[in-house]
Amino acid sequence: MRTLFDTRRRELAAWLAAEDPRWKTAVADVPRELFLGEAVYRAGDGPDGTVWEPVRRDGMTAEQWSRLAYEDATWVTQIGGVLAEDAGGGLSGDPTSSSTLPGLVVRMLEAAGIGDGDRVLEIGTGTGYSTALLCHRLGDGKVTSIEYDPAVARRARSALTAAGCAPTLVVGDGLAGYEPNAEYDRLIATCSVRYVPAAWMWEVRDGGTITAPLAGWMGGTALAHITLAGDGTACGRFPADDIGFMFARPHGRPPLSSYLIGLGDERDSLIDPRLLDDSLGVFVAQLGAPSAQKLGLGDEIILLDVATGSQATTRPCAGGWTVRQHGPLRLWDSVEDAVLAWQKAGSPDWSGFGLTVTQEGQRVWLGSPSGPSWNLPA
Ligand SMILES: C[S@@+](CC[C@H](N)C(=O)[O-])C[C@H]1O[C@@H](n2cnc3c(N)ncnc32)[C@H](O)[C@@H]1O
Structure with a gap:
């Protein structure tokens, strides 16, 4: 029955x-x-x-x-x-x-x-x-x-x-x-992984595939689907939309210590910081600063890089936005470069990008494997 x-x-x-x-x-x-x-x-x-x-x-x-x-x-x-x-009542925390x-x-x-x-x-x-x-x-x-x-x-x-x-x-x-x-x-x-782990490349046969959500600490995501060539490399284009999964445990965001924001030298921003509230925009921005974490919203974005203490903070101003940058990594310069390259290419969705993995490194590219590209933190 x-x-x-x-x-x-x-x-x-x-x-x-x-x-x-x-x-x-x-x-x-x-x-x-x-x-x-x-x-x-x-x-x-x-x-x-x-x-x-x-x-x-x-x-x-x-x-x-x-x-x-x-x-x-x-x-x-x-x-x-x-x-x-096993829970006795309501809990806060991450899934x-x-x-x-x-x-x-x-x-x-x-x-x-x-x-x-x-x-x-x-x-x-x-x-x-x-x-x-x-x-x-x-x-x-x-x-x-x-x-x-x-x-x-x-x-x-x-x-x-x-x-x-x-x-x-x-x-x-x-x-x-x-x-x-x-x-x-x-x-x-x-x-989700921040990059394709090396062991996966060794254990999948030539011609086989790896399908994994790629995620970064700013919150941008994409679905990687790469095919292994016979020479130890793998390549593939992303599908047209993103998907979100929780981080693989060793790849999650490191805890932030206390920080003082708004440090550094100020200039006009070349891009609208509100772009980083959008799932496609933040995916592109993250390509430029893959180890930065994003706090703040809208006009007032804060990027923090735990390893180097670098930071970028944006503010609205008459006619646009300013950005202050501090530390050895010019986080906003790199984010702007990625966003401007993407806008120049007509602002394609995720299917305009793909991933190539080699023994030397892992690069997300725009347009084709020989187009503009950004290193993953592999
Ligand atoms: C979204 S859940 C999986 C959903 C599952 N496939 C299902 O259909 O129910 C993600 C799982 O990945 C596990 N996980 C996280 N990091 C991992 C890792 N490095 N290796 C293996 N599993 C991991 C988590 O413990 C969690 O159980």
Whole structure:
């Protein structure tokens, strides 16, 4: 007999905009409720920002829980290392694990071009939901998934077992890859990296692909999809829009110490600082200053580089904006260079850019691999 959960699951699968019907079948068959476990977090407003309230399955009716499980929504399952089922009350902090919205999981799987017979390495098992979709499509023997956090990995293992899946599950830093099951045809990451880790380049076969969200400390993101050539390099153009995933743990923003802003020499800004509030604009700006963090909004942007103490602060003034810069890196000069090159090229979306990885370095380019380019902090 079909349950409420089966009905909702089929509704979600029918609704998803997947090009490949086999991913829809996987969504229709894999019980997402198993991967949400006993509780998830819901974001609420607190006096000092977001408060994450645990929502427990045993506090809801089956109808309510089935709606939650099959909403095309991301459900955060861990905040600052505390799993939702272990939380005694609301918490503040950053999400450290989640079940990504199924629509985005399927989009990633399709962007990765995963086909029957592929051996796949997934970085960021999380709840195990995307791992289960991979097992459904490819078979357990083709899937290896790495999770950094031991408690998250334990939880994923039991959910996958309950769903009848037995992939290779590894607890560790996915940025180091997993050599015993290499070579892989496809590598897919569901956590963001600042650059492509070297181990991934060694473990994916020639002609194979790496699909990973690229993110930086200003908040700009892009989806990298690169194909490995036979000479140790890889290259690929970004898709037309961006996507956001939490940082791979070793790649997250370093803490800022206390700082005094507004230092340095002042001049007119050549660009509108409000551009950095836009997801495409900040992606371009970040190319110029990849180790800076962004604070402030609108006309009053603050860029801080933790390693060198360099800073840039913008202010509105009659007829435009001024910028003050201080420290060994001229952060705003570099941001302006990137933004002006992009504007000169007609301000294309993400598909105007691509990534080339070589043993010497990693460069995001504009237009073509021989066009203007910027180093990633690899
Ligand atoms: C957005 S969640 C993954 C969602 C998951 N694929 C799903 O469908 O439920 C990102 C996960 O990546 C994990 N992670 C972060 N850094 C990692 C790393 N260096 N290696 C492996 N996993 C990592 C986090 O602990 C988190 O569980």
